[in-house]
Amino acid sequence: MRKFQVLFLLVSILSSSFAFSKPDPIKYRKSVYQIMGWHFGIMAAMAKGKKGYDRDVFMRSAAILRFVSNLPLEGFPVGSEKGNTKAKPEIWLDMKDFEEKMLQMQQEVSVLEEIANIGDLRKAKKQIGKVGRSCKSCHDKYKTK
Ligand code: HEC
Structure with a gap:
C-alpha cells in the first residue's frame, strides 16, 4: 500500500511540473533562432564598427552561436508545419x-568561431558575411517574410 502511495505522489509531482509548459517544437526552434540572431547581431555590429570591438565579447558570442547552431534541426519534426x-x-x-x-x-x-578565437577582426568581418549568406540562403527558400 505505501509503495503505491509513494508512486502516486511521484507521478503527480512529475506530471504537474510538466503541465505548465508543454514542449512545443515551434517555440523551441524560434527561441533557438532568437539566440542565434542575438549573438550574430552582436558580432555583426562590431564588424561594422557600430559597436566597439571587444575581443572577449566577440569570442563569447561566436562560441554561443557555434553551440546553438546545432539545435534548430530538432525543432522541425514532422507535424510541426502548422501553427x-x-x-x-x-x-x-x-x-x-x-x-x-x-x-x-x-x-x-564554426569557421567564424576559430577566427574569433585568433582575434583577427579583418578575417572575422569576411566570415560574418559568409555566415549571413548561409542564413539568408535558407530563409529565402524556406521562411516566409
Ligand atoms: C536551414 C535553414 C535555416 C538556416 C540555416 C537559418 N535559419 Fe533562421 N529560420 C529558419 C526558419 C524555417 C525560420 C522560421 C521558424 C518558424 O517561424 O517556425 C527561421 C527563423 C529565424 C528567426 C526568427 C525567429 C522567430 O522568433 O520567429 C531568426 C532571428 C533567425 N531565423 C535567425 C537566423 C540566423 C542568424 C541564422 C544564421 C546564423 C539562421 N537563422 C539560419 C531557417 C533557417
Missing part, C-alpha cells in the same frame, strides 16, 4: 536539402 510559424511546408517535402543548408550554416559558424 504560429513562418516555416514553409516545403521544408518537410525536401528535408534533405533543408538539412544540407543547416549543415552549411553550421560549418560557416
Whole structure:
C-alpha cells in the first residue's frame, strides 16, 4: 500500500511540473533562432564598427552561436508545419536539402568561431558575411517574410 502511495505522489509531482509548459517544437526552434540572431547581431555590429570591438565579447558570442547552431534541426519534426510559424511546408517535402543548408550554416559558424578565437577582426568581418549568406540562403527558400 505505501509503495503505491509513494508512486502516486511521484507521478503527480512529475506530471504537474510538466503541465505548465508543454514542449512545443515551434517555440523551441524560434527561441533557438532568437539566440542565434542575438549573438550574430552582436558580432555583426562590431564588424561594422557600430559597436566597439571587444575581443572577449566577440569570442563569447561566436562560441554561443557555434553551440546553438546545432539545435534548430530538432525543432522541425514532422507535424510541426502548422501553427504560429513562418516555416514553409516545403521544408518537410525536401528535408534533405533543408538539412544540407543547416549543415552549411553550421560549418560557416564554426569557421567564424576559430577566427574569433585568433582575434583577427579583418578575417572575422569576411566570415560574418559568409555566415549571413548561409542564413539568408535558407530563409529565402524556406521562411516566409
Ligand atoms: C536551414 C535553414 C535555416 C538556416 C540555416 C537559418 N535559419 Fe533562421 N529560420 C529558419 C526558419 C524555417 C525560420 C522560421 C521558424 C518558424 O517561424 O517556425 C527561421 C527563423 C529565424 C528567426 C526568427 C525567429 C522567430 O522568433 O520567429 C531568426 C532571428 C533567425 N531565423 C535567425 C537566423 C540566423 C542568424 C541564422 C544564421 C546564423 C539562421 N537563422 C539560419 C531557417 C533557417
